Amino acid sequence: MIDRTEIQMDDPDSMLVLAAQGGDKDALAVLIDRHWPLLLALCRRTLGDTIAAEDAAHEAVLQAMLSLDRLRRPERFGAWLAGIGLNICRRWRRERSRHALSWEVVHDGGFTLAMDDRQAQPETQAERRELADRVLRAIGDLPDGQRAAVNLFYASERTYAETAELLGIEIGTVKTRLHNARATLRQRLHTLWKEESMAAMETKPVEMRVRDVRKETDTQKGKYVVILEEADGPGKLLIWIGDAEGVTLAMLIEKEETPRPLTIAFAANLVRNLGGKLREVRISRLDQQVFYAVVTLEGPKGTTSVDARPSDALALALSLGAPIWVEREVLETVGHTPESAPATTEEVQRRYERGASEIVAEAKEQWQS
Numbered sequence: 167m168i169d170r171t172e173i174q175m176d177d178p179d180s181m182l183v184l185a186a187q188g189g190d191k192d193a194l195a196v197l198i199d200r201h202w203p204l205l206l207a208l209c210r211r212t213l214g215d216t217i218a219a220e221d222a223a224h225e226a227v228l229q230a231m232l233s234l235d236r237l238r239r240p241e242r243f244g245a246w247l248a249g250i251g252l253n254i255c256r257r258w259r260r261e262r263s264r265h266a267l268s269w270e271v272v273h274d275g276g277f278t279l280a281m282d283d284r285q286a287q288p289e290t291q292a293e294r295r296e297l298a299d300r301v302l303r304a305i306g307d308l309p310d311g312q313r314a315a316v317n318l319f320y321a322s323e324r325t326y327a328e329t330a331e332l333l334g335i336e337i338g339t340v341k342t343r344l345h346n347a348r349a350t351l352r353q354r355l356h357t358l359w360k361e362e363s364m365a366a367m368e369t370k371p372v373e374m375r376v377r378d379v380r381k382e383t384d385t386q387k388g389k390y391v392v393i394l395e396e397a398d399g400p401g402k403l404l405i406w407i408g409d410a411e412g413v414t415l416a417m418l419i420e421k422e423e424t425p426r427p428l429t430i431a432f433a434a435n436l437v438r439n440l441g442g443k444l445r446e447v448r449i450s451r452l453d454q455q456v457f458y459a460v461v462t463l464e465g466p467k468g469t470t471s472v473d474a475r476p477s478d479a480l481a482l483a484l485s486l487g488a489p490i491w492v493e494r495e496v497l498e499t500v501g502h503t504p505e506s507a508p509a510t511t512e513e514v515q516r517r518y519e520r521g522a523s524e525i526v527a528e529a530k531e532q533w534q535s
Contacts, residue, residue, distance in 0.1 A: 177193075177196070178241065179197065179200075179240060179241055179242075179243040179244065180240040180241040180243075181193075181240075182194075182196055182197045182240075182243075183197065183234070183237060183240035183241075183243050184240055186234060187234055187235055187237075187240075194231065194234075197243060198227055200244075201243070201244045201247050201248075202223070202227075204244070204248065204328075204332070205223050205226060205227075205247055205248060205251050206219060206220065206223045208248055208251055208252065208255075208318075208324070209222040209223045209226070209251050209254075209255050211324075212252065212255040212256070212259070213255050213258065213259070218258065219255075222251060222254045222255050222258060223251060225254050226247060226250040226251035226254055227247070229250050229254075230246070230247050230250055241334070242334050244331075244332060245314075245332045245333050245334055248318070248332045249314065252317050252318070256302075256317075304351055304354045305317075305351070307354070308347055308350060308351075311333075311335075311343050312343045312344075312346055312347035312350070313347070314333055315329060315333065315340055315343040315344050315347060316344065316347045318332055318333070319340065319344055320344075326340050326341065370494070371448060371491040371492060371493050371494060372396055372397075372399070372401060372491065372492050372493075372494060372497060373396070373397040373398070373489055373490065373491055374394040374395060374396055374397060374401070374403060374490050374491070374492050375394065375395060375397055375490060376392060376393070376394060376415065376419060376480055376483075376484060376490070377393040377394060377395040377402070378392075378393045378419065379391070379392050379393070379407075379412050379415045379416045379419060379525060380393065380525075381412060381524070381525050381528075389406065390406065390407050390408065390409060390411070390412025390413075390525075391404050391405065391406050391407070392404075392405050392407055392412070392415055392476075392477070392480060394449075394480075394490065394492065401497060403449070403492055403496070403497060403500060404500075405449075405457050405476050405477075407476070407477040408477065411475075411477035411478070411481070412477075412525065413525060414428055414429075414430055414477075414481050415477065415480060415481055415484070416523075416525035418430070418481060418484040418485060419484070420523055430478070430481040430482060430485055431485060433482060433485075434482060434485040434486050437463065437482075437486065438486075440465065440466075441465060441466050442463050442464060442465040442466075443463070443464045443465070443486075444461065444462075444463060444464075444482060444483065444486040444488040445462040445463060445464050445469065445488065446461075446462050446483075446488055446489050446490075446491055447459060447460075447461055447462075447474075447479040447480065447482065447483040447488055447489070447490050447491070448460045448461075448462070448479075448490075448491040448492070448493065449476055449479075449490075449491070449492040449493065449496055450493055450496070451493065451495070451496060452496050452499045452500065457476045457496070458473065458476070459473070459474045459475065459476040459478075459479035459480075460472070460473060460474065460479075461473075461474045461479050461482060
């Protein structure tokens, strides 16, 4: 064991580690004092919490003391201690679900930690944790040198110089490791990106537009059906509506002016004059053959959603030029339309011979008489 009188504050780490391994507590104290500021800063940047960072740093020191005999390269004590601290912080992050990794940034050539949305629904938080775990596993599969460089430079926001010092390598080597790590992560996470994108496409609502309104001619009172067609596809949706609503939609489709404003025109003017904007209309669900819609409005006090009948929502969308969306679940459900409903546009054209222009002409004749 090195005599205590021989221990100097500027002794190299290798000499101090050998002394500490031999039982010299003063040598160990010098080592801890020398590397404590960097260890604490690393933990603070990783956890974003001063108190938690101190706890993590103290635990790292304790683990280092207990496993000091297993350190094979004494000159790398600082990097070794920092690695212990990083592992502790990473484990605490996962356990507390305090952060979620943004792998999209990795895909674009960067890497960051984003705060988890505490207001998110439990299922959303679970999905984010699962995504973070998959990204962490991808990082864990990197070679040791690349993994250490990624953790220090990106996760802990160290500079090139600090990363090089902690790892005991040249700055150029750090840049090379990071470059290789990014290339590997982009390749491995591309599959994950495709899976997430396909899942999002499967649940994303479909944008549709009002194609026509038609009236059944073999009954005296008449029945009306509005035909929605997919904006970028062959899909169609048929919704029955009332007489007055059918005439209103036909007037809007034909851009027919009326002597006095229609009720829907009055509603649209209210939205405009109050400084609002119709953000979107959405056919949200189908329950016992009844369609339901939601209207989303933006105003001075923020954004709000209001339940509405599909006919009113569609008329408002036509009046204000807002997009129309239909949930995919609705489209999947109407694929099993009851026999009494017109299942195809061909059947609609056969049974509902009068389109929007004919409906408008008929309505104008009634008004004049």
